[in-house]
Amino acid sequence: MIEAAPTAQSPRSTAALIRHRIEAGGERLWRMEDFRELPFQAVAQALSRLAKSGVIERLSKGVYYRARPTALGRSRPNPASLQKLVSPRQKVYPAGLAAANLLGFTTQSGPQLELATSGLSLPRKLVGNEAVIHTRRPEAWAGLTEIEAALLDFLRRGGQLTELPPEETTRKVLVLLAEPGRFERLLKVARTEPPRVRAMLGAIGEELGMAPRGLRQLRATLNPISRFAFGALHVLPNARIWQAKESFP
Numbered sequence: 001m002i003e004a005a006p007t008a009q010s011p012r013s014t015a016a017l018i019r020h021r022i023e024a025g026g027e028r029l030w031r032m033e034d035f036r037e038l039p040f041q042a043v044a045q046a047l048s049r050l051a052k053s054g055v056i057e058r059l060s061k062g063v064y065y066r067a068r069p070t071a072l073g074r075s076r077p078n079p080a081s082l083q084k085l086v087s088p089r090q091k092v093y094p095a096g097l098a099a100a101n102l103l104g105f106t107t108q109s110g111p112q113l114e115l116a117t118s119g120l121s122l123p124r125k126l127v128g129n130e131a132v133i134h135t136r137r138p139e140a141w142a143g144l145t146e147i148e149a150a151l152l153d154f155l156r157r158g159g160q161l162t163e164l165p166p167e168e169t170t171r172k173v174l175v176l177l178a179e180p181g182r183f184e185r186l187l188k189v190a191r192t193e194p195p196r197v198r199a200m201l202g203a204i205g206e207e208l209g210m211a212p213r214g215l216r217q218l219r220a221t222l223n224p225i226s227r228f229a230f231g232a233l234h235v236l237p238n239a240r241i242w243q244a245k246e247s248f249p
Contacts, residue, residue, distance in 0.1 A: 014038050014039060014042040014043065014046060015042070015045075015046040015049070017038070018035060018038070018043065018046045018047065018050070019046070019050060019055065021035075022050065022055065022056060022066055023055070023066075025066060026066065026068065027066055027067060027068040028065075028066055028081065029059075029063060029064070029065050029066075029077060029081050029084070030047070030056065030063075030064045030065070030066060031062055031063050031064070032044065032047070032062040047064055050064075051064060059077075059126050060123065060126065063126075065077055077113075077126065077127070079092045079093055079094050079098070079115055079146065082115070082122070082126055082127065086117075086119070086122065086123075086126075089118075090117060090118055090119035091117065091118045091119075091137070091141060091142050092115055092116075092117050092122065093115065093116040093117070093137060093141065093146065093149040093150070093153065094114075094115065094116070094146065094149070094150050094153070095114045095115055095116040095132070095134050095150075095153050096114035096132065096153070096157075096161065097109060097114060097161055098113070098114050098115070098150075099114075099149075099150035099151075099153040099154055099161075100150075100154055100161035100162060102146070102147065102150045103147065103150050103151065103154060103172075103176065104172065105154065105159070105161065105162040105163065105164060105169060105172065106161055106162060106163045107163065108163070112130045112131055112132050113127055113130070113131040113132070114131070114132040114133075114134075115127060115131060115132070115133055115134070116133075116134040116135075116137045116149070116153060117133060117134070117135055117137060118136070118137045118138070118139055118141060118142065119135060119136075120135050120136070121133065121135060137149075138189060138192035138193075140188070140189040140192045141189060141192075143185065143188075143189075144185060144186075144189065147176070147182075148182060148185060148186060151173075151176060151177070151186065152186065152189075152193065152197065154173075155173075155193075155196075155197045155200050155201070155233075156193070156194065156196075156197055157231070158196070158229055158230060158231020158232060158233065159173070159231045159232030159233055160231050160232065162232050164232075166232045166233070166234065166235045167235055169232045169233065170232070170233050170235050170236055173204065173233065174204065174207060174208060177204055177205075177208060178208055183201075183204070183205055183208060183210055184210075184214075186201060187201065187205070187210075187214050187218065190218055190221070191221060195221075195222055195223070195226060195228060196228040196229065196230075198218055198221055198222060199222055199228045199230070199242045199243050199244065200228070200230055200233055200236075200242070201218065202215055202218045202219055202222075202238075202242045203230070203233070203236040203237075203238040203239050203241070203242040203244070204233075204236065205218070206238045206241070206242070207236060207237055207238055219242075222242075222243060224243075226243060227243050227244070227245045228242075228243055228244055228245060229244075229245050230244040230245070
């Protein structure tokens with residue numbers, strides 16, 4: 001006797017549909033709302049079973065993550081995905097290798113997820129116990145794009161995570177900051193940055209021919225007798241004028 005196919009409303013067909021959709025969707029977050037057209041109880045049971053079988057990972061109530069395998073283990077949610085799960089007033093940004101990778105300075109991705117946030121912490125259930133979290137990023141960063149926040153993180157580290165030679169790293173930074181409006185947006189938040197970042201932004205802005213008034217205001221925030229390590233950006237033509245140390249890094 002041939003078994004009748006399950007109806008569209010049956011738990012079996014609902015579970016099969018959910019599994020198919022998740023497996024076809026690749027790496028991403030899933031929430032109950034993504035299946036709102038299906039019976040709530042059947043969706044909850046199907047997601048719970050998929051989590052127990054390792055197809056997805058339960059991050060928090062009603063939130064699941066479909067990982068992808070990497071050379072360093074299973075992937076973790078990226079900052080853009082996590083931003084949807086935290087308070088709108090708490091921003092999440094890429095940091096470290098994640099920031100350098102996003103900007104194209106390295107092809108590496110670290111063994112641990114590295115993030116920055118404007119808050120005091122991030123839920124470990126969302127980012128994993130091994131994640132490196134940099135807290136208290138300035139509230140002024142809220143108006144920046146992901147690329148711009150990554151650029152500030154890269155400058156804070158003196159470009160030390162680049163795989164490129166200093167000259168190529170510097171050229172790439174100049175190209176990224178030459179995008180219309182980008183340097184001006186970073187200039188607006190510069191006062192919240194460490195002095196070294198302000199000095200590097202000044203040298204970059206001068207090389208790009210940015211408005212002298214803004215650069216004068218930026219220079220006025222620096223102690224004239226201080227010297228700053230520019231790291232990979234020590235080859236900027238105006239580095240010495242902007243108080244770069246003679247030695248590298």
